[in-house]
Amino acid sequence: MNVLVVGNGGREHALAWTLLRAPNVKQVICTPGNGGTATLKGCHNEPVAVDDFEGIRRIAQKYNVSLVVVGPEVPLSLGITDYLQQYNLTVFGPNQAGAQLEASKAWAKALMQQANIPTAQTAVFTDAAAAKAYIQTLPIVIKADCLAAGKGVTIADRPEIAYAAIDAIFAGEFGRENQTVVIEEYLTGQEVSVLALTDGQTIRPLIPAQDHKAIGEGDTGPNTGGMGAYAPTPILTDSLSQRIQTEILEPTLATLQKRGIDYRGVIYAGLMITPDGEPKVLEFNCRFGDPETQAVLALLDTPLDEVILACCQQRLAEFPPLSWKPGVAVCVVLASAGYPGSYQKGYAITGVEQATAKGATVFHAGTKLSGDQVITDGGRVLGVTAVGSTFEAAIALTYEAVDCIGFEGMYCRRDIGFRLAQG
Numbered sequence: 001m002n003v004l005v006v007g008n009g010g011r012e013h014a015l016a017w018t019l020l021r022a023p024n025v026k027q028v029i030c031t032p033g034n035g036g037t038a039t040l041k042g043c044h045n046e047p048v049a050v051d052d053f054e055g056i057r058r059i060a061q062k063y064n065v066s067l068v069v070v071g072p073e074v075p076l077s078l079g080i081t082d083y084l085q086q087y088n089l090t091v092f093g094p095n096q097a098g099a100q101l102e103a104s105k106a107w108a109k110a111l112m113q114q115a116n117i118p119t120a121q122t123a124v125f126t127d128a129a130a131a132k133a134y135i136q137t138l139p140i141v142i143k144a145d146c147l148a149a150g151k152g153v154t155i156a157d158r159p160e161i162a163y164a165a166i167d168a169i170f171a172g173e174f175g176r177e178n179q180t181v182v183i184e185e186y187l188t189g190q191e192v193s194v195l196a197l198t199d200g201q202t203i204r205p206l207i208p209a210q211d212h213k214a215i216g217e218g219d220t221g222p223n224t225g226g227m228g229a230y231a232p233t234p235i236l237t238d239s240l241s242q243r244i245q246t247e248i249l250e251p252t253l254a255t256l257q258k259r260g261i262d263y264r265g266v267i268y269a270g271l272m273i274t275p276d277g278e279p280k281v282l283e284f285n286c287r288f289g290d291p292e293t294q295a296v297l298a299l300l301d302t303p304l305d306e307v308i309l310a311c312c313q314q315r316l317a318e319f320p321p322l323s324w325k326p327g328v329a330v331c332v333v334l335a336s337a338g339y340p341g342s343y344q345k346g347y348a349i350t351g352v353e354q355a356t357a358k359g360a361t362v363f364h365a366g367t368k369l370s371g372d373q374v375i376t377d378g379g380r381v382l383g384v385t386a387v388g389s390t391f392e393a394a395i396a397l398t399y400e401a402v403d404c405i406g407f408e409g410m411y412c413r414r415d416i417g418f419r420l421a422q423g
Helices: 010-019 053-062 073-078 080-085 096-103 105-115 128-134 159-170 238-258 292-297 304-312 352-357 391-402 418-422
Strands: 002-007 027-032 043-045 067-070 122-125 140-144 153-156 181-185 190-198 203-205 214-216 220-223 228-231 265-273 279-285 328-335 361-364 367-370 373-376 380-388
Touching: 002 010, 002 053, 010 027, 010 292, 010 304, 010 361, 010 380, 027 053, 053 080, 067 080, 067 304, 073 080, 073 096, 080 096, 096 105, 096 279, 105 122, 105 181, 105 238, 105 279, 122 128, 128 159, 128 181, 140 159, 153 159, 159 181, 190 238, 190 292, 190 304, 203 238, 228 292, 228 391, 238 265, 238 279, 292 328, 292 380, 328 391, 352 361, 352 391, 380 391
Parallel strands: 002 027, 002 067, 027 043
Antiparallel strands: 122 181, 140 153, 140 181, 190 203, 190 265, 214 220, 228 328, 265 279, 328 380, 361 380, 367 373
16 A cells, blocks of 8 residues: 655654555655655655645545555644545544644643643743742743744743743744743653554553653753654553553543544653652653654564554554564664754765664654755754664664764764663
């Protein structure tokens, strides 16, 4: 069958790469795709923007696709699933109502409270002065209510930082339409990403991963879309995983059902495992994580198309248990100088073939094909991913491959996986 993947990031390259390993998948079309999907055997790009729903529909019908997999949160929040389903297309990704789980942090917090899901204490404000007056204890977490590409969160340990974050949100840094700020209790511990697949009736988690959101080593500096990840994270024991299933994932799905939302796609729970071992939800996302997907799918043995179709067709309860390859996976993101702030584009990328020869898989994110040359075209440029029998082996192989690659201003964190030593 033919599959259409919507998006142009590292997550979408990983989805296309994984789908093409499935026996039933003949061809993958990416809209708009990137330099990696443009050069991936069995895959090709169509230059259609993720918010051009009519253009995406035409491409899906042109290639007689059997399945549309939506990667990014923006088209989901704009209602791409609702639109394409009108034309009898099978879409993996929640409808617009379900995508509010990520599109509005205030909406998601209200759902968590309704479902009695453990999370940080929260207050929501539509007035900057009231938000500032609320802050008594530091550090505190300031969040833009809307989608912000992973950059709408500020951890403030001084009043002036908190006030500046609030002012920036109300001044329109994340869109003039966003006039809501969410202020949360600051939680400590280790973060874990649990990506779960659901058909609206049953929910199944994939292996857990740990992202590294901050730009700087030791988790310092501003947040990014993610600078690296590894899977499976050993911090989640079997008993803790079971608690997450029964205390977080299942109540979330049940509450969506109570609200009349038929949610078929990914529920991504960003969790904090507190020092006393309690799992608390930091946020929900309505799609596969990036870069967690690169690490998780590197280990998936079950054909991805089969489990996704089971979700779309509400057959997940009867689907066999997911099968995983032995070992662990590590992904290191290579970024443009200046990211997550302003950065330059258009630099030639070298050494990808040598990195692949080392045994790594190089997923493209912010790249494009210019003639025969792949060049930089974004903040997060590549996700170098390797599998090993141990974390030490996987990390070593990943960085060996990283050292083969070069482009002007290339930056990466050299400590991906540093929390493994902390237990």
